[in-house]
Amino acid sequence: MAGRxxxxxxxxxxxxxxxxxxxxxxxxxxxxxxxxxxxxxxxxASQGHYQAKGGTRQGxxxxxxxxxxxxxxxxxxxxAILAMMKRALVAWDALDAxxxxxxxxxxxEPEHRWEASYPTGGxxxxxxxxxxxxxxxxxxxxxxxxxxxxxxxxxxxxxxxGATRDWxxxxxxxxxxxxxxxxxxxxxxxxxxxxxxxxxxxxxVVRATDDAIDLELTGKTHAVAKGPWLLGKTDWTPTEDFPRxxxxxxxxxxxxxxxSQRFVTFSFAALGTRTGRTGNDGRNKESPEPTAMGxxxxxxxxxxxxxxxxxxxxxxxWVKRPHxxxxxEHK
Amino acid sequence: MTTTAVHTAPAxxxxxxxxxxxxxxxxxxxxxxxxxxxxxxxxxxxxxxxxAAAAARKPxxxxxxxxxxxxxx
Numbered sequence: 001m002a003g004r005x006x007x008x009x010x011x012x013x014x015x016x017x018x019x020x021x022x023x024x025x026x027x028x029x030x031x032x033x034x035x036x037x038x039x040x041x042x043x044x045a046s047q048g049h050y051q052a053k054g055g056t057r058q059g060x061x062x063x064x065x066x067x068x069x070x071x072x073x074x075x076x077x078x079x080a081i082l083a084m085m086k087r088a089l090v091a092w093d094a095l096d097a098x099x100x101x102x103x104x105x106x107x108x109e110p111e112h113r114w115e116a117s118y119p120t121g122g123x124x125x126x127x128x129x130x131x132x133x134x135x136x137x138x139x140x141x142x143x144x145x146x147x148x149x150x151x152x153x154x155x156x157x158x159x160x161x162g163a164t165r166d167w168x169x170x171x172x173x174x175x176x177x178x179x180x181x182x183x184x185x186x187x188x189x190x191x192x193x194x195x196x197x198x199x200x201x202x203x204x205v206v207r208a209t210d211d212a213i214d215l216e217l218t219g220k221t222h223a224v225a226k227g228p229w230l231l232g233k234t235d236w237t238p239t240e241d242f243p244r245x246x247x248x249x250x251x252x253x254x255x256x257x258x259x260s261q262r263f264v265t266f267s268f269a270a271l272g273t274r275t276g277r278t279g280n281d282g283r284n285k286e287s288p289e290p291t292a293m294g295x296x297x298x299x300x301x302x303x304x305x306x307x308x309x310x311x312x313x314x315x316x317x318w319v320k321r322p323h324x325x326x327x328x329e330h331k
Numbered sequence: 332m333t334t335t336a337v338h339t340a341p342a343x344x345x346x347x348x349x350x351x352x353x354x355x356x357x358x359x360x361x362x363x364x365x366x367x368x369x370x371x372x373x374x375x376x377x378x379x380x381x382x383a384a385a386a387a388r389k390p391x392x393x394x395x396x397x398x399x400x401x402x403x404x
Contacts, residue, residue, distance in 0.1 A: 004365070004366065004367075004368045004400075005364065005365050005366075005367065005368075007368075008367050008368040008371065009364060009367050014367075014370075014371065017371060017392060019389065019390075020384075020389055020390050020391060020392035021374065021380055021383045021384040021387055021389050021390070021391050021392070022371050022372065022373050022374065022380070022391075022392045022394070023373060023374040023375070023376065023377060023379060023380025023381075023383070023384075023391060023392070023393050023394070024373050024374075024375060024393070024394045024395070024399065024400040024401050025375070025376050025377045025380075025393065025394075025395050025399065025400075026395065026396070026397070026398060026399040026402075027395035027396055027397055028397055028398075030377060030395060037376075037377055037378045040377075040378075040381075041377055041395075045395075056397065057395065058395060058396050058397060059394075059395065060392065060393065060394050060395075061391075061392075061393045061395070062390050062391070062392055062393075063381070063384070063390065063391045063393060064384075064390055064391075065381060065384045065385035065388070065390075065391065070390055085392065088390060088392075089390070092390045100385075100388045101385050101388065102381060102382070102384075102385035108377075108378050108381055109378055110376070110378055113376060115375070115376070128359055128360050128361060129359070130359055130361070132345070132358065132359065137365075139359075139361045139365070140403055140404070141366075141401075141402060141403060142402055142403040143402060183403050186398075186404070187397070187398050187403060187404070216349070249345075249347055250347075251347045251348055251349070251352055252352065253349075253352065267352075267356055268352075269347055269352060269355040269356055269359060271345045271347050271355065292345065294355060294358065294359040295359065296355070296356045296359035296360045298356070298360075304375070304401070305375060306375050306399055306401055306402050307402075308402075309398065309399075309402060309403045
């Protein structure tokens with residue numbers, strides 16, 4: 001996470017990046033998956049800075065469109081990534097121009113990606129999370145998705161001040177299970193449905209016109225994981241029990257355009273108290289005492305279609321899963 | 332095991348309401364210079380990046396992490 005700023009905060013990196021097409025992706029699937037996209041990546045990355053069989057392939061790779069690896073590195077240093085990019089451009093210039101294009105017979109299309117479930121016309125949040133006490137400035141981000149039909153459910157309330165609409169329990173619980181989680185310092189685990197002891201969210205109409213409804217969101221959530229993993233065998237299944245809790249209070253405001261049936265503004269915060277930890281959340285060296293966390297949700301940019309980390313656990317039929325498309329689980 | 336000092340007061344006393352919402356959003360949302368990577372015109376998958384690089388006849392700069400670099404890592 002620290003590399004976000006240390007690398008991309010370097011103006012020289014951002015400037016030189018204009019000579020590349022920039023892409024970002026999740027490496028676990030790419031380095032372990034079996035579809036054409038994954039195999040194409042594996043062939044390239046196995047020539048890079050990490051070559052140990054079964055080891056991570058995290059980092060930066062400069063690649064010609066025909067699959068030639070130009071240079072690679074994994075570093076939080078802007079200087080190191082800049083040097084790698086310069087090496088890559090030298091190698092690029094030395095390549096025969098035929099290598100600047102993707103050969104027509106090169107398969108690299110994925111069989112399944114979670115982005116295929118992107119809820120066009122729905123509600124997409126960017127979510128930031130951080131500790132709100134103490135001096136640690138780390139933070140993390142993720143996305144939360146609601147479909148157009150779910151937006152319709154959420155906003156089915158009379159357009160008069162004071163009218164209220166309790167969120168359907170399954171949508172409130174989904175927020176608590178997958179988005180009000182402690183991944184400030186790294187990846188964590190979701191909560192199971194049975195671990196949500198409270199998820200009460202309510203819209204209240206503040207103002208209404210022919211064009212728009214202004215809403216306030218209030219709510220409280222409480223999740224308690226006693227330890228054992230309850231979500232079956234997945235790539236996330238931990239090897240030990242992780243008891244933990246998350247309790248939050250929520251407030252927010254939104255403007256819903258009645259004509260377009262879209263939210264034009266929507267931001268809310270959740271202030272929470274967490275206890276416990278998971279295997280990769282970076283809390284293993286901390287006091288086990290409760291600590292305070294804050295979550296900030298706002299509308300994501302329309303061009304960001306990145307899937308929520310725990311989309312595969314959303315209990316909804318609109319999520320397109322690999323077996324829905326006739327493929328195995330190639331994560 | 333080393334224990335990192337962290338202030339441990341829970342958030343129960345924190346006031347979150349109509350008057351304080353914007354301040355909390357500002358406090359939780361990282362400043363722009365810490366999320367400057369969001370200003371790069373990323374393709375958000377390897378295969379999209381490869382296709383775009385081929386179309387532009389440019390090299391691809393691919394950033395991969397455990398957890399999507401533009402999401403939760």
